[in-house]
Amino acid sequence: MNNNTYLKINLKNLVSNFLFLKSKISDTTKFLGVVKAFGYGSDSIEIAKCLEKQNIDYLAVAYTSEAIQLRENAIKIPILVLHPQIGDFNDIFQYDLEPNIYSFKILNEFINNKSMNQNQPIHLKFNTGLNRIGFKYSDINILCDIIKSNNINVKYIFSHLGASEDLSEIPFTEGQINLFEKISENIEKKLNRRIDKHLLNTSGILNFSDYQFNMVRSGIGLYGFGNDYNYRSDLRPVVSLISTISQIHEVKKGESVGYNRGFLAEKNTKVGIIPIGHADGISRALGNRKGKLIVNNIPCDIIGNVCMDMLMIDINSVDCNEGDEVIIFDEEKQTAEDFSKYSDTISYEILTSISQRIRRTYLSD
Ligand SMILES: *Cc1c(COP(=O)(O)O)cnc(C)c1O
Numbered sequence: 001m002n003n004n005t006y007l008k009i010n011l012k013n014l015v016s017n018f019l020f021l022k023s024k025i026s027d028t029t030k031f032l033g034v035v036k037a038f039g040y041g042s043d044s045i046e047i048a049k050c051l052e053k054q055n056i057d058y059l060a061v062a063y064t065s066e067a068i069q070l071r072e073n074a075i076k077i078p079i080l081v082l083h084p085q086i087g088d089f090n091d092i093f094q095y096d097l098e099p100n101i102y103s104f105k106i107l108n109e110f111i112n113n114k115s116m117n118q119n120q121p122i123h124l125k126f127n128t129g130l131n132r133i134g135f136k137y138s139d140i141n142i143l144c145d146i147i148k149s150n151n152i153n154v155k156y157i158f159s160h161l162g163a164s165e166d167l168s169e170i171p172f173t174e175g176q177i178n179l180f181e182k183i184s185e186n187i188e189k190k191l192n193r194r195i196d197k198h199l200l201n202t203s204g205i206l207n208f209s210d211y212q213f214n215m216v217r218s219g220i221g222l223y224g225f226g227n228d229y230n231y232r233s234d235l236r237p238v239v240s241l242i243s244t245i246s247q248i249h250e251v252k253k254g255e256s257v258g259y260n261r262g263f264l265a266e267k268n269t270k271v272g273i274i275p276i277g278h279a280d281g282i283s284r285a286l287g288n289r290k291g292k293l294i295v296n297n298i299p300c301d302i303i304g305n306v307c308m309d310m311l312m313i314d315i316n317s318v319d320c321n322e323g324d325e326v327i328i329f330d331e332e333k334q335t336a337e338d339f340s341k342y343s344d345t346i347s348y349e350i351l352t353s354i355s356q357r358i359r360r361t362y363l364s365d
Contacts, residue, residue: 002309005243005276007354009042010331011050011364013224013236018054020234021221024205029212032058032080032198034219036066041281041351042223042239043360045073050364051222052077060217064088064097071095080123083133089113093120098155100125102133107143111150121155123198126183128176130162137183144190154191156215157184158198165203165227177211203227225337225347237337240330241354245272245295245322248315257312258304262288270315272300274326277309281353282328283343287311291342294327294334295320 022031033056034040039047048059048070060080061067067079068091084092084099086109092099093115101107102125110116124143127134135143147154159180163169177199184197196214202221205212206228220226224237249257249271257263257271274293278284282291287306292299293313300313313326329339329350337347 002275002357003359004246005241005280006359006361007042008240008242009046009360009362010236010238010240011046011362013238013331014047014050014222015054017222017224017235017238018051018056021202021205021216021218024209025212025216030057030198030215032056032060032215032217033222034060034201034217035070036060036062036082036219037352038066038356040219040223040348041354044070045075046360046362047222048075049073058215064091064095067097068095071097090115093117098123100133100158102135104135104139104143104146107146111146111152118151119153121153123156123158124154124187126157126159126180128159128179128183129172130160130176132160134159137179137186140183140186140190144187147191154187154195156196156198157187159183161199161201161204161208164201164207167207173208177208206231220348223347223351224331224335237329237331237335239336239351239354241276241328241336241358242330243274243276243293243326243328245315245320245324245326246275246310247273248320248322249273256304258287259307260305262304263312269303271303272313272315272320272326274311274313275309276328276358277307277311279308280355280358281350282306282311283345283353285343289314291339292334294330295324297333299334 033051035044035048038044058078060082062083064081067081080098082100098121101122125134127136163172198215200216202218205216224235226235251265251269251271253265253267255265276282284306286302289301291302295318298318300315302311303314304312329336336350340347340350
């Protein structure tokens, strides 16, 4: 392992983000923390442990294997599996997980599994416009017949917003909300009971808190990013990606640097070699002066092509030495969101791309 590159995980910021997001909803609304994709790259186990200690109500992951990992690390609170696959249900029952049931095919798998216990809770997912996974409005009659005849414990009805961060799409989001309410009413009438519901993701909590229903689901907000620059003081980035300068070269005018001679020196140039590369989640799209890293407070262009295990920066204008710290992103000077702009992506992708070979360090109380 490369000890000079590490991801610093600030659990104090995680707690502060959790409390801030909780302050946006009522005391009686439950809070689900999304820890899929290795906790958005941070470390799902440490994040889950920390949130469990804060008495969060629920966790969610995308795939069953992610939930098993949490259970094997002694996480006890309810876990929603957002995208169960055919063949998962033995594990779902054995590890006491709550599946999202989103299609008739998955519902059949669930019902036909012999190890299902009678009270096994499910979350029933409806597509209200994202057009990803979920049942549709016209499925309700058949669906409710199956639920009734099999006595299935529908613990929640839920859906997912497609553009809750985008204030120019308010009519679209309101359409999703209206459809969700109509679906819920219809199901409650057919099943002749009230059922709890959840709809909002992080930007839903920030922009549409009137529709918090009985639970909200937050991922990116817990890790410190809102949909709006205005939340920059309320939400604090949890992870910082730090490296060091391995070596410094003086490259003479006319010489080149890196594979395919990606950088050609037009003048004598001081170049720093940094031990992190595209295998670590630093996209090749950031080469050739697209991305910047920060050395002693000065932004330095990435030059040439990003290699698998290292990259090169132009340090001509910085007073620095081998061994000096390099910030890829941090809590303040250049956040993961700032960094995401260089390659025309979003903080989510930057965070979840950080490879598992990067050492994680933790800051907590
Ligand atoms: C990933 C995910 C979330 C979390 O969304 P954020 O924007 O990170 O808060 C919530 N709900 C579902 C269904 C998801 O897939």
